[in-house]
Amino acid sequence: MKVIIGNDHSGVEMKNELVKFITSLGFEVCNVGTDDTKSVDYPVFAKKVCSKVLENKDALAVAICGTGIGISIACNKVKGIRAGLCHESFSAMMTRKHNNANVLCLGARVTGIELAKDIVKTFLNTEFEGGRHQRRIDMLED
Numbered sequence: 001m002k003v004i005i006g007n008d009h010s011g012v013e014m015k016n017e018l019v020k021f022i023t024s025l026g027f028e029v030c031n032v033g034t035d036d037t038k039s040v041d042y043p044v045f046a047k048k049v050c051s052k053v054l055e056n057k058d059a060l061a062v063a064i065c066g067t068g069i070g071i072s073i074a075c076n077k078v079k080g081i082r083a084g085l086c087h088e089s090f091s092a093m094m095t096r097k098h099n100n101a102n103v104l105c106l107g108a109r110v111t112g113i114e115l116a117k118d119i120v121k122t123f124l125n126t127e128f129e130g131g132r133h134q135r136r137i138d139m140l141e142d
């Protein structure tokens with residue numbers, strides 16, 4: 001499975017660590033984030049992440065900004081994207097199982113790197129449960 005990763009300036013260091021980590025888990029990683037710590041605008045990178053996810057039907061993504069809030073707001077404005085902002089692994093598991101989230105948002109200034117790795121691993125390795133949750137997702141899409 002392809003994993004898209006994108007970030008603004010605040011997320012460069014976390015992104016670099018997560019690219020290594022996600023690769024070590026055996027996934028192909030596609031980096032659409034900035035690699036520069038010069039200030040940029042997170043909506044631009046949210047759009048890049050979401051476009052790639054929509055191009056690759058089975059892909060999952062990780063989107064990073066300082067708090068994770070701005071980039072999650074931006075991602076959730078794109079039709080077909082379900083972005084979950086997670087600060088711990090239980091939410092990462094549930095946002096896959098119940099929300100079929102295709103984007104995991106992280107706050108680089110909020111979450112430490114070891115916890116972020118666990119959140120990412122949980123997100124990537126958890127399947128959507130379908131059933132009644134699909135009906136709710138259909139409602140979101142409508």
Ligand code: RB5
Binds near residue numbers: 065069
């Ligand atoms: C950038 O300074 C910061 O505002 C951004 O990364 C993010 O936290 C916004 O929600």
